[in-house]
Amino acid sequence: MRKAKDGLGLVPFVAYVVIFFALPAVLVVTSAFRAPDGSWTMANFDIFSRPGVSASFWNSCWLSLLTAAIGSVLGALVCFALLGCREGGIVRRLVDSAASTLSQFGGVMLAFAFITILGNNGFVTLALRNIAHVDIYRNGMWLYTPQGLILPYLFFQIPLMVISFYPAMSRLPGHLAEAVAILGGSRWVYWRSVAIPVLFPSFMGGFLLLFANSFSAYATAAALISQGAQIAPLQVRSALISETGLGNAGAAGALATGMLIIMVAVICAYALLERRASSWLE
Amino acid sequence: MAGVNHAVAAVASDAAGNAEKEEYTTIQNGAWSRYDRPSLAARRIILALFFLLVALPVIGMLYFSFRSTDGGMTTSHWAELFSSAAPRALRMLNRGLGNSLAIVLVTIAIEYVVVIPTLVLLDVRFPRSRRWMRVLMLLPIAIPAIILVVGYAPVFSFIYQWISTSQWTLAFAYGIISLPFVYTTIEADLMGMNAATLTQAAESLGAGWLRTLWSVLLPGLRKSIVSCTLITAAISLGEFTIASLLNRETLQTDLIVISQSDVYLSVVVTLIILILTFVALFLVSGAGAQRRPGHGTGGRKRIPQGQEAAEVAEAAGSADVSDESRHA
Numbered sequence: 001m002r003k004a005k006d007g008l009g010l011v012p013f014v015a016y017v018v019i020f021f022a023l024p025a026v027l028v029v030t031s032a033f034r035a036p037d038g039s040w041t042m043a044n045f046d047i048f049s050r051p052g053v054s055a056s057f058w059n060s061c062w063l064s065l066l067t068a069a070i071g072s073v074l075g076a077l078v079c080f081a082l083l084g085c086r087e088g089g090i091v092r093r094l095v096d097s098a099a100s101t102l103s104q105f106g107g108v109m110l111a112f113a114f115i116t117i118l119g120n121n122g123f124v125t126l127a128l129r130n131i132a133h134v135d136i137y138r139n140g141m142w143l144y145t146p147q148g149l150i151l152p153y154l155f156f157q158i159p160l161m162v163i164s165f166y167p168a169m170s171r172l173p174g175h176l177a178e179a180v181a182i183l184g185g186s187r188w189v190y191w192r193s194v195a196i197p198v199l200f201p202s203f204m205g206g207f208l209l210l211f212a213n214s215f216s217a218y219a220t221a222a223a224l225i226s227q228g229a230q231i232a233p234l235q236v237r238s239a240l241i242s243e244t245g246l247g248n249a250g251a252a253g254a255l256a257t258g259m260l261i262i263m264v265a266v267i268c269a270y271a272l273l274e275r276r277a278s279s280w281l282e
Numbered sequence: 283m284a285g286v287n288h289a290v291a292a293v294a295s296d297a298a299g300n301a302e303k304e305e306y307t308t309i310q311n312g313a314w315s316r317y318d319r320p321s322l323a324a325r326r327i328i329l330a331l332f333f334l335l336v337a338l339p340v341i342g343m344l345y346f347s348f349r350s351t352d353g354g355m356t357t358s359h360w361a362e363l364f365s366s367a368a369p370r371a372l373r374m375l376n377r378g379l380g381n382s383l384a385i386v387l388v389t390i391a392i393e394y395v396v397v398i399p400t401l402v403l404l405d406v407r408f409p410r411s412r413r414w415m416r417v418l419m420l421l422p423i424a425i426p427a428i429i430l431v432v433g434y435a436p437v438f439s440f441i442y443q444w445i446s447t448s449q450w451t452l453a454f455a456y457g458i459i460s461l462p463f464v465y466t467t468i469e470a471d472l473m474g475m476n477a478a479t480l481t482q483a484a485e486s487l488g489a490g491w492l493r494t495l496w497s498v499l500l501p502g503l504r505k506s507i508v509s510c511t512l513i514t515a516a517i518s519l520g521e522f523t524i525a526s527l528l529n530r531e532t533l534q535t536d537l538i539v540i541s542q543s544d545v546y547l548s549v550v551v552t553l554i555i556l557i558l559t560f561v562a563l564f565l566v567s568g569a570g571a572q573r574r575p576g577h578g579t580g581g582r583k584r585i586p587q588g589q590e591a592a593e594v595a596e597a598a599g600s601a602d603v604s605d606e607s608r609h610a
Contacts, residue, residue: 003407006403006407006408009399009400009403010400010403010404012395012396012400013396013397013400016392016396016397016454016457017458017461019437019454020437020454020455020457020458021421021422021425021430021458021461023433023437024430024432024433024434024437025421025425025430025433026433027432027433027436027437028425028429028430028432028433031432031433031436077328078328078329078332080320080324080328081320081324081325081328081329081332082329083318083319083320084319084320084322084325085325085329091329093564093567093568094333094564095329095332096563096567097560097563097564097567098333098336098560100513100516100563101516101556101559101560101563102336104463104513104516104517104520105516105519105520105556105559107520107522108520108522108534108537108538109520109534109537109552109555109556110339112343112537112541112545112548112549112552113338113339113340113342113343113552113556114339114342115545115549116339116342116343116345116346116549117338117339117342121346121349122342122346123341123342123345123346124338124342155335155339158332158335162332172318174316174318176318177316177317177318180317181317187315187317190317190318191317195318209423212423212424212426216426216427216428216429218427218428218522218523219522219523219526219534222522222523222526222538223522223538223541233428233523236428236429236431236432236527237527240431240432240435240527241527249432249435249436252432252435253432255432256428256429256432256433259428259429260424260425260429263424263425263426263429264424266424267420267421267423267424270420271417271420
């Protein structure tokens with residue numbers, strides 16, 4: 001009886017999640033298999049043979065791999081440095097709030113910030129040009145290309161790694177280091193043979209989270225690249241906003257389903273790694 | 283006695299606001315330097331580089347906002363923001379900001395009324411749900427805004443047609459996007475304070491569910507509710523993907539439109555919002571610093587804890603223990 005009453009309390013939440021998450025998620029996949037007349041079809045997936053579409057998925061993949069790799073290594077280094085700072089101390093609080101601001105806060109603003117740093121009139125560009133006489137755009141403007149997205153993406157990738165990896169790092173039991181020392185091992189032995197192997201699953205989990213994060217990042221790219229669609233999220237944009245009618249709902253669905261397959265694979269791997277990681281650090 | 287002295291000295295140096303002090307002393311009594319802590323030099327270099335990275339956008343935008351179009355320096359971009367003869371761009375921005383604030387309020391209301399009570403209920407009454415909730419809450423990360431927006435297009439055109447044409451309905455989507463962050467924050471606190479046991483205690487004393495929720499559980503969750511609120515606000519204020527692809531008008535979509543005619547105004551507004559967010563997050567992080575999971579409702583226990591710290595330090599004779607409990 002009480003169970004039934006408690007179950008009733010879950011109804012609003014379940015209804016909300018079904019209408020605004022499960023339903024749209026199902027609609028994404030079904031729209032990929034719908035023809036404009038409402039019948040089922042595979043034709044929407046022909047969009048992947050269009051020039052530029054496969055290339056944009058490829059661009060998204062290498063961009064995400066690269067920024068996840070750099071971001072996870074640098075972010076882990078920041079976590080390492082944070083181990084020496086007092087919990088709740090001013091340094092920890094500064095790093096925490098800066099990291100959440102940068103990682104959660106809209107890519108549009110980050111894009112503006114980046115234009116003021118490395119744009120044609122950005123202060124770093126100007127300083128290099130006027131003081132060091134180096135023109136970073138001598139061979140053309142690369143900030144508004146996929147290569148140009150690498151640096152802006154690192155500005156949210158590194159902070160995200162700090163937030164997601166630090167809890168694992170701070171749970172590293174102190175007695176492991178003591179044990180290594182008592183057995184005569186050096187600092188190097190401790191990190192190479194104990195700490196890094198123990199932390200590796202969590203590190204890879206962070207890496208996958210970063211990959212998923214940049215693979216699905218839209219705002220920064222949309223604000224920087226107004227022409228063309230060189231990465232996968234921008235392909236979804238052009239399929240959604242082009243004005244040739246209903247046929248595009250199917251194309252957008254097919255593109256989104258393509259992204260979804262990659263994202264689900266990455267997040268499944270992440271969930272598996274997290275489970276393995278937690279057994280070490282309990 | 284050594285332990286007490288250490289604790290007292292440490293408290294004194296803390297009171298002096300000496301945050302840069304080496305907290306985990308690497309060499310104590312000339313013995314062993316902890317392998318699992320960074321050296322002072324490594325810590326300083328890495329953190330300095332991190333703060334440089336964070337400072338770059340701020341320096342860039344500050345410098346940019348004082349530059350005039352001919353290359354000199356000017357304050358006119360800031361003056362424009364406060365001038366009474368508001369340019370058209372600014373009126374548009376006000377509209378977008380108004381829409382965004384309405385969306386933020388509704389999103390927070392959704393989290394308060396629908397999401398947080400359910401998370402508490404699940405934890406207390408259905409403890410077995412924890413395992414699949416953990417998996418379920420990964421789904422919004424696996425199906426991010428750029429994918430979900432394709433499915434939102436028909437859902438929101440239905441809402442637009444039959445329910446409401448105003449902008450705040452976007453909050454339904456933003457509530458979902460914030461869900462994983464709200465869940466991780468609340469869940470960590472629920473685990474820490476042992477919500478199920480507290481509920482049993484309250485109910486054995488005759489309290490009903492609403493009373494338990496209101497006077498036992500929610501006070502314990504105060505800190506995580508505040509950080510949820512801030513993260514939700516930051517996400518809904520900064521969201522661009524769904525708003526832009528569904529052709530809505532929010533602060534972010536307006537910033538993009540304005541940047542095409544007056545990029546300085548966009549940068550000035552961005553700088554203000556970014557700094558406000560950072561300061562808000564920083565202040566909240568400080569409010570919770572005195573409390574640790576399992577230590578009740580915080581603040582009030584501060585003074586006894588000083589004695590407690592000294593006692594624990596005495597008993598264990600270890601500098602690390604006094605270090606830990608001092609900051610509890």
